[in-house]
Amino acid sequence: MQILKDSELRYRRLFEAAQDGILILDAETGMIEDVNPYLINMLGYSYAEFIKKKIWELRSFQDIEASQDAFKILQENEYIRYEDLPLKAKDGRLVQVEFISNVYWAGDEKVIQCNIRNITERRRSESALQVSEARYRRLFEAAQDGILILDAKTGMIEDVNPYLINMLGYSREEFIKKKLWEVGAFRDIEASKDAFEALQANEYIRYDDLPLKAKDGRLIPVEFVSNVYFEGDEKVIQCNIRDITARKHAEESIHLQSTALNAAASAIMITDRDGTIEWINLAFTTLTGYTSEEAVGRNPRDLIRSGKQDQAYYKQLWDTILAGEVWHSELINRRKDGSLSIEEETITPLKNASGKISHFIAFKQDIAERKQAEARIQRQLEHLTALSAIDRVIAANFDLKLSLSEILAHVTKELGVDAADILILNPDSNMLEYGSALGFRTKAVRKAEVRLGESYAGRVALERQLVQIPDLRNEPENPLLTSHLAGEGFACYYGVPLITKGQVKGVLEVFNRIALAPDGEWLDFLDTLAGQTAIALENSTLFESLQRSNVELSLAYDATIEGWSRALDLRDKETEGHTQRVTAMTVKLARAFGFSKAELVQVRWGALLHDIGKMGVPDGILLKPGPLTEEEWVVMKNHPTFAYEMLSPIRYLRLALDIPNSHHEKWDGSGYPHGLKGTQIPLVARIFAVVDVWDALSSDRPYRSAWAEEKVREHILASSGTHFDPQVVDLFMQIPK
Ligand code: C2E
Ligand code: SIN
Ligand code: SIN
Ligand code: FE
Ligand code: FE
Numbered sequence: 074m075q076i077l078k079d080s081e082l083r084y085r086r087l088f089e090a091a092q093d094g095i096l097i098l099d100a101e102t103g104m105i106e107d108v109n110p111y112l113i114n115m116l117g118y119s120y121a122e123f124i125k126k127k128i129w130e131l132r133s134f135q136d137i138e139a140s141q142d143a144f145k146i147l148q149e150n151e152y153i154r155y156e157d158l159p160l161k162a163k164d165g166r167l168v169q170v171e172f173i174s175n176v177y178w179a180g181d182e183k184v185i186q187c188n189i190r191n192i193t194e195r196r197r198s199e200s201a202l203q204v205s206e207a208r209y210r211r212l213f214e215a216a217q218d219g220i221l222i223l224d225a226k227t228g229m230i231e232d233v234n235p236y237l238i239n240m241l242g243y244s245r246e247e248f249i250k251k252k253l254w255e256v257g258a259f260r261d262i263e264a265s266k267d268a269f270e271a272l273q274a275n276e277y278i279r280y281d282d283l284p285l286k287a288k289d290g291r292l293i294p295v296e297f298v299s300n301v302y303f304e305g306d307e308k309v310i311q312c313n314i315r316d317i318t319a320r321k322h323a324e325e326s327i328h329l330q331s332t333a334l335n336a337a338a339s340a341i342m343i344t345d346r347d348g349t350i351e352w353i354n355l356a357f358t359t360l361t362g363y364t365s366e367e368a369v370g371r372n373p374r375d376l377i378r379s380g381k382q383d384q385a386y387y388k389q390l391w392d393t394i395l396a397g398e399v400w401h402s403e404l405i406n407r408r409k410d411g412s413l414s415i416e417e418e419t420i421t422p423l424k425n426a427s428g429k430i431s432h433f434i435a436f437k438q439d440i441a442e443r444k445q446a447e448a449r450i451q452r453q454l455e456h457l458t459a460l461s462a463i464d465r466v467i468a469a470n471f472d473l474k475l476s477l478s479e480i481l482a483h484v485t486k487e488l489g490v491d492a493a494d495i496l497i498l499n500p501d502s503n504m505l506e507y508g509s510a511l512g513f514r515t516k517a518v519r520k521a522e523v524r525l526g527e528s529y530a531g532r533v534a535l536e537r538q539l540v541q542i543p544d545l546r547n548e549p550e551n552p553l554l555t556s557h558l559a560g561e562g563f564a565c566y567y568g569v570p571l572i573t574k575g576q577v578k579g580v581l582e583v584f585n586r587i588a589l590a591p592d593g594e595w596l597d598f599l600d601t602l603a604g605q606t607a608i609a610l611e612n613s614t615l616f617e618s619l620q621r622s623n624v625e626l627s628l629a630y631d632a633t634i635e636g637w638s639r640a641l642d643l644r645d646k647e648t649e650g651h652t653q654r655v656t657a658m659t660v661k662l663a664r665a666f667g668f669s670k671a672e673l674v675q676v677r678w679g680a681l682l683h684d685i686g687k688m689g690v691p692d693g694i695l696l697k698p699g700p701l702t703e704e705e706w707v708v709m710k711n712h713p714t715f716a717y718e719m720l721s722p723i724r725y726l727r728l729a730l731d732i733p734n735s736h737h738e739k740w741d742g743s744g745y746p747h748g749l750k751g752t753q754i755p756l757v758a759r760i761f762a763v764v765d766v767w768d769a770l771s772s773d774r775p776y777r778s779a780w781a782e783e784k785v786r787e788h789i790l791a792s793s794g795t796h797f798d799p800q801v802v803d804l805f806m807q808i809p810k
Contacts, residue, residue, distance in 0.1 A: 094189035096128070100176055101183065103127045115191055117163030128187075133160045152176070157192065169193045219314035221248070225301055226308065228252045240316055242288035253312075258285045277301070282317065294321055340416075340437040343423075346430055348372045360416070360439055362409030373406075373435075379413055381405035394422050394433055403440065415441050417692075443692075446640050449594070450688060453637035454719070456598055459483045460605060460630065461723040467609045476609045477509035484602050485511055488595065490583045492563070494518055495571070495606060496530050497579040505530050505580055508610075512584075514561055530580045533568040537577060539596070542566040543588060564588050569599055571607040578610040597632060630678070630725060638681040641688070651768055656680040658764045658810070659732075663757060665804055672728070676757050679732030683761060686716030686733060696775045710745045713737055731755035736762050739796045751798075759798040763789065763805050766796070 088095060094112030098105055108123040116133050128134055146153055155172040162168050171190040176183060213220055219237030223230055233248040241258045253259050280297040287293055296315040301308060331352075334341050340357035344350050353368050361368070361377060368376060378387075382404065393400040400420045405413050416437045423432040466479045477495050484493045492512030496505040505523040526535045533540045542548065543565050563584040571579040581603045591599075638652045659680040660673055668676060687695055690712055694705045701709060716733035720726045735749065735758035742750035770785045780788070786806075793802040 094170070094187075094191070096123070096187040096189065098128060098185040098187065099182075100185050105131075106184065112189055115162070115168060115189070116160060133162065135161075157196070160189075169196045219295070219312075219316070221253070221310075221312040221314065223253065223310040223312065224307075225310050230256070231309065237314055240287070240293065240314075241285060257288060260286075282321075285314070294318055337436075338438075340439075342368075342373070342435045342437070344373070344433045344435070346432065348374060348433070350376070351432070357437070360408070360414060360437060361406070367409070377406040377408075379405050379407040381413065390420070394420050395430065397422050397424070397430060404437075406437075414439055415444055449640040450637065452594070453633060453640060456487060456601075457630070457633055457637070457723055457726075459487045460601065460633065461725055463602075463605045463609075464725060467605070467612060473609070474509060477606070478511065480602070480606050480609060481509055481511040484581070484583065487602070488583060488599060490585045490589070492561070492584040494521075494582050495579060496521060496523065496582065497610065498525075498534060498577055505534060508579060517560075518558070529566060529568050530582060533570050533580045533582075534577050537570045537572065539570075539600075540566075540568045558584075562586050567591075567596075567599060569603040571603055571610055573607040573611040578607055581606050594636065597636075601633060631674075634678050634681050638685075641682075641685055651772060652681060652683075655683070655761070655764045655768050658768070659757075659761050661808060662760050662764065662801070662805060665808065666756065666760065668757075675726075675728040676732070677729075678726060679729035679757060680761060680764075682716070682720065682726075682729065683732050683736050683765065684712065684716075685719060686712030686714065688719075689715035698775050700776065710737070714746045731757045732761045734758070736765055738762070740798050741795045744796075754798075759801050763797050763801050766792075767805070767810075 088107070088109050091109055091111055094115050095107075095109040096105055096112065097107035105123050105126050105128065108120060113120060113123070118131070118133065123131065153172075153174045155170075158170050158172045159167045160170055169192050171192050172187065173190075174185055174187045176185050178184075213232070213234050216234055216236055219240050220232075220234040221230055221237065222232040229250050229252060230248045233245060238245055238248070243257060248256055278297075278299045280295075283295050283297045284292045285295050294317050296317050297312065298315075299310055299312045301310050303309075335354045337354060338356060340360040341352075341354040342350055342357055343352040349370060349372055350368050353363070353365055357368070358364055363376065374387075390400050390402075399422075400418075402418065404416050404418050406416055408414055417440045418435055418437045420433050420435045422430045423434055425431040463480055463483055466476050481493045481495065485491070490512075492510070494510035494513070495508040497508040498504075499506050503525050505521070505525070507519045507521050510518045521530075523530045525531050529540050529542065545563055545566055561584070564587050565585050566582065567584075568580050568582045570577050571581055581599075583599065589595075638656075642652050656677055660677050663673060663676045690709055694701065694708055697705070713734050713736065717730060720730055720733060735747075735754055738744035738747065738749040738754045738758060739762075740751060740754070740759070742748050744754075767785060767789055770780045770788060771782065773779045789797065789802060789805070793799045
């Protein structure tokens with residue numbers, strides 16, 4: 074009895090605590106005898122609503138058509154199992170259950186025990202698993218990366234996706250159940266076996282650029298990333314293999330492009346639409362002093378603006394580029410060290426795929442040197458004009474005082490000094506006496522009488538050389554200063570001897586009230602002016618109206634014209650020495666044609682200045698790397714006329730003008746600017762044309778590279794009688810080059 078009681082108790086405890094629903098039915102009647110709390114809880118019906126009901130009378134089971142039949146089957150078969158039965162809970166929820174019934178004998182009573190397990194959760198997670206498995210499959214099949222799944226224990230390939238099969242050209246069979254390093258594509262990769270071991274240990278491995286060999290032998294650069302995962306309790310390795318051929322090409326071409334931009338001579342700056350700098354090249358750093366680190370992220374407005382242009386100038390710049398147009402002009406910007414740079418700048422808007430401006434690219438060129446060359450050209454022209462004017466004065470005036478005062482007007486203007494005077498040597502007394510003065514505050518200088526060897530002027534005359542005192546204030550005891558220059562406030566002094574025919578005629582002195590920093594060009598011009606002054610003195614003191622020696626005059630001009638033509642070549646970027654070569658060759662050829670010595674001087678000047686008219690041709694045309702458009706040719710063909718307009722006011726260059734004006738005329742009349750024909754063209758110009766084309770073709774030009782010597786020869790010969798005077802070509806071919 075006690076035993077029975079014990080087992081009864083044990084049964085009860087199990088029954089009450091079970092995590093399955095349990096129903097006990099009378100096998101004869103089918104009536105429910107007992108129901109455990111779990112099932113009551115699961116379905117939400119009370120104990121009373123179960124007891125003494127037939128199972129198909131329970132509302133939970135009412136919708137289950139089979140339940141009455143099932144009960145009969147159960148009675149016969151003693152065992153029934155439904156894997157997935159939807160019971161309806163009292164609140165209407167469907168509860169998925171596994172239903173298992175057994176028939177037992179309890180003493181002599183036959184009972185049916187139904188175990189009802191809630192499998193809702195399990196079903197839910199099972200179906201989620203199915204969905205994710207399907208989802209995974211789809212990813213795996215459609216992935217645009219190669220994927221390999223390896224068994225982490227054996228290293229065998231378990232799965233390979235179509236993309237990788239396609240990429241490498243091996244069949245699925247050639248992958249599956251192979252070790253990674255047994256697959257042809259990986260065989261040459263020394264590291265693959267080690268990598269596998271590393272992978273097992275490290276669980277993550279990555280190669281940025283692995284060359285895999287496709288079945289057809291092509292090498293395919295890939296990025297290879299492996300990870301170890303647990304699938305349930307199975308450890309698998311997933312390898313993602315990405316073809317990076319296109320990326321590498323893009324990277325290479327970007328690398329190439331940025332290397333090229335970096336190597337460019339122009340400073341380049343790329344900004345976003347707001348002007349924030351995104352990239353600069355090395356030349357930008359050279360130009361501005363700012364490194365990439367310092368410039369990127371900044372706005373040029375804050376970085377390099379100099380304040381030398383007003384707001385309106387920048388507004389025009391920005392209006393232009395924001396309207397999508399190219400801006401091209403000059404700008405003065407500030408370097409990192411505070412100094413200013415004169416730049417020629419082109420800013421081009423860059424548009425993105427949808428046509429919106431996304432960036433600006435600016436090309437800048439330091440044009441200080443060119444500006445200086447241009448300024449020098451301008452100065453030389455002024456110097457030459459001044460010399461010419463002085464000549465005219467000397468030739469026209471026999472009044473020495475008037476000549477000298479006109480000379481001093483040019484001296485002070487061209488040299489940019491406050492005052493100048495001319496002291497004349499009296500050969501009887503050997504004293505320097507007042508000749509003329511300009512720019513002095515007092516008249517004291519008029520009484521100047523300086524003994525040879527005394528004070529500055531005396532030293533200049535005695536030693537026959539330039540004396541320069543850059544800072545007079547260091548010499549307070551100077552007698553000249555104290556006697557005649559007191560109260561003038563001069564800061565510096567330059568004195569040059571006036572010499573003709575080997576004799577000192579006097580001294581030219583210039584003064585400035587603030588210190589000067591004269592360069593070689595300034596000192597040379599001072600010398601030239603002294604030469605002119607000496608000629609004026611000579612002419613009048615000898616009281617002769619002799620023609621001045623051509624030679625002496627020429628010397629003054631020659632230095633100036635040579636300097637000038639060199640400045641021109643600098644702008645033209647002509648091959649070093651083009652002008653010098655054509656000048657030497659032209660003079661040689663002209664001599665052979667019987668030109669006189671005096672004429673040859675003019676020929677020489679004409680050749681030196683032959684392309685001076687190109688000063689009037691803008692850089693954009695002159696330095697253009699390609700062929701000229703029709704409009705550009707119109708401008709270019711103006712250069713001979715421009716030369717004529719520029720030089721004709723200079724009396725002493727009149728004879729030299731033939732070359733600049735007529736060097737592009739052609740023998741057959743097809744040249745410019747006047748279409749002159751045959752002997753209408755001055756002989757020097759016919760001579761020069763051959764020499765110029767010969768040297769032009771033999772040299773690199775911005776618009777083409779140099780021709781070979783033989784080709785140049787053939788061209789000259791072929792153009793004889795059309796472009797060139799045949800007689801000139803004949804003689805030209807005979808002289809050595
Ligand atoms: P330049 O470069 O001093 O050339 C002087 C002359 O040499 C030219 O006069 C022409 O007669 C001859 N020449 C030079 N290069 C060639 C060539 O490649 N082929 C032939 N057949 N002849 C050549 P032209 O033609 O009246 O030109 C005068 C000036 O115009 C040139 O002086 C140059 O400054 C400029 N120029 C000519 N063609 C071009 C071009 O295609 N592009 C640019 N940017 N400038 C040009
Ligand atoms: C700017 O100058 O601020 C932007 C335009 C440019 O120079 O690229
Ligand atoms: C600016 O300051 O906006 C333009 C400066 C430059 O591009 O050089
Ligand atoms: Fe020319
Ligand atoms: Fe030339």
